[in-house]
Amino acid sequence: MKLAIWLALCFVLIVPAARTQTLNGNSYTVQGATPEREAALRRQIQMMQPAVLPYRIRFVPHWQYLYAAKIYHLHVPTGMGSKMFTHLASRSIFIDEDLYLGEEWLGHWIAHELGHLTTNSAREEDAERAAREYRMRLKERSRNAIPRSREPTI
Numbered sequence: 001m002k003l004a005i006w007l008a009l010c011f012v013l014i015v016p017a018a019r020t021q022t023l024n025g026n027s028y029t030v031q032g033a034t035p036e037r038e039a040a041l042r043r044q045i046q047m048m049q050p051a052v053l054p055y056r057i058r059f060v061p062h063w064q065y066l067y068a069a070k071i072y073h074l075h076v077p078t079g080m081g082s083k084m085f086t087h088l089a090s091r092s093i094f095i096d097e098d099l100y101l102g103e104e105w106l107g108h109w110i111a112h113e114l115g116h117l118t119t120n121s122a123r124e125e126d127a128e129r130a131a132r133e134y135r136m137r138l139k140e141r142s143r144n145a146i147p148r149s150r151e152p153t154i
């Protein structure tokens with residue numbers, strides 16, 4: 001009975017935060033993000049052109065992140081921290097909203113999580129191998145998309 005109450009409480013708390021939106025025909029949802037963060041995330045994923053897209057990406061408060069990590073039996077290698085994780089079976093990426101460190105940070109680590117999906121592997125080495133390619137694409141396309149400022153001529 002307590003488990004049922006706990007699950008119902010979690011569902012009631014999660015649903016309002018799970019505002020979903022699909023833009024421009026993308027086949028994934030972004031839940032719980034501010035409009036600015038969602039736009040940045042979608043732009044970065046579009047630039048990376050991953051072989052496999054997630055079904056959903058969830059920005060959640062720290063307590064929900066810890067709960068999801070526990071439920072999905074997340075194993076973090078010794079000496080590493082976790083600010084995002086991918087649940088391969090549901091193709092879901094969870095992002096700890098409380099540990100968000102900006103757009104550049106987001107692009108770097110979402111590439112790693114997309115690497116897990118692309119390789120369909122929980123191994124960090126496999127994810128990093130795929131992430132390197134995604135990060136190169138992001139860096140290259142970001143550089144080309146932003147016009148460089150010109151020095152004023154005198």
